[in-house]
Amino acid sequence: MQENEALFSRHLRLASWGREMQDLVSRTSVLLVGAGGTGGLMAELIVRSGFGSLTLVDMDYVSISNVQRQVLFTAGDVGEPKAEVAERKLSAIGSGTKLTCIPEEFSPENATTLVSGADLVVECTDSLEAAMVANDACVKLGKPLVHMSAIEEYGQIKAYTPGLTSCLACFMPESLPELPTCSQIGVLASVPSLVSAMAFSVLLNVLRRRDDGALYFVDARELSVQKVRVERNVNCRACARGDYIHLRRRP
Numbered sequence: 001m002q003e004n005e006a007l008f009s010r011h012l013r014l015a016s017w018g019r020e021m022q023d024l025v026s027r028t029s030v031l032l033v034g035a036g037g038t039g040g041l042m043a044e045l046i047v048r049s050g051f052g053s054l055t056l057v058d059m060d061y062v063s064i065s066n067v068q069r070q071v072l073f074t075a076g077d078v079g080e081p082k083a084e085v086a087e088r089k090l091s092a093i094g095s096g097t098k099l100t101c102i103p104e105e106f107s108p109e110n111a112t113t114l115v116s117g118a119d120l121v122v123e124c125t126d127s128l129e130a131a132m133v134a135n136d137a138c139v140k141l142g143k144p145l146v147h148m149s150a151i152e153e154y155g156q157i158k159a160y161t162p163g164l165t166s167c168l169a170c171f172m173p174e175s176l177p178e179l180p181t182c183s184q185i186g187v188l189a190s191v192p193s194l195v196s197a198m199a200f201s202v203l204l205n206v207l208r209r210r211d212d213g214a215l216y217f218v219d220a221r222e223l224s225v226q227k228v229r230v231e232r233n234v235n236c237r238a239c240a241r242g243d244y245i246h247l248r249r250r251p
C-alpha cells in the first residue's frame with residue numbers, strides 16, 4: 001500500500017484526484033480497442049494511473065511505419081503482434097493494472113462479449129466501422145465509450161455516457177463515409193499522442209459522470225481545440241430506437 005502511495009503520489013496530491021478518484025480508477029476495467037498511435041499512449045496513461053484492469057484488442061502486427069508515432073513500439077518489434085508487444089511493454093510499467101491483450105479483430109462476433117466485461121470502452125482504431133461496432137455494443141449494453149481518431153495534423157474525440165449524452169450514431173449517417181487513412185495522407189508524429197492525452201481527460205470526465213457530449217476537434221497546425229455540442233438525436237437508430245445495425249454485419 002505504501003508503495004502504491006508513492007507510485008500514485010502525484011495524482012493523490014491533485015485537488016481534482018485524491019484518494020476517492022484513485023479508488024475509483026483502481027476498481028475500473030477498461031476495454032481498449034486499437035493499440036496504434038492514439039491507443040498506445042492511452043494504454044500507457046491507463047496503466048500508469050493504476051486502473052484496475054485493461055483489456056487491449058488489436059489484430060495488427062508492428063510495421064516499421066508505426067515506429068514514427070506509436071509510442072509502444074520500436075524497430076526491434078517489427079513483425080510481432082501489437083497485442084503481445086503492448087502486453088510486454090505495459091507490464092514493465094509495474095503499476096499493478098491487470099492486463100489482457102487479445103490479438104484479434106474487434107468485430108460484431110466478439111464485441112458484445114468484450115464490451116460486457118468492461119466498465120468503460122475506448123475505441124481508437126482507424127476504422128469507422130469498428131467505431132460504430134463499439135458504439136452499438138456500448139449503447140446496447142449501457143457502457144460508456146470514448147472514441148478518438150488522428151490523421152494528418154488533426155484529431156477528434158467524442159464520448160458517450162449512457163442516459164446522459166449523445167452517441168456516435170446520433171450524428172453519423174447510416175451509410176458510413178469513406179475516409180482517408182494515415183497510410184494515404186500521413187500523420188504528424190505528435191498528433192496521435194496529443195489527441196490521446198486530451199482523450200484521457202475526456203475519459204476522466206466520463207468516469208466522474210461529467211461528460212458534456214461534445215465533439216472535440218484538435219488542430220495541431222493552428223494549436224486549437226474546437227468544441228462542438230452534439231445533442232442527443234431523439235430519432236437516433238441506436239440510442240433512441242435500439243437498432244444495432246453494426247452488431248449484425250461484419251465490417
Ligand SMILES: [Zn+2]
Binds near residue numbers: 166171236239
Ligand atoms: Zn444516438
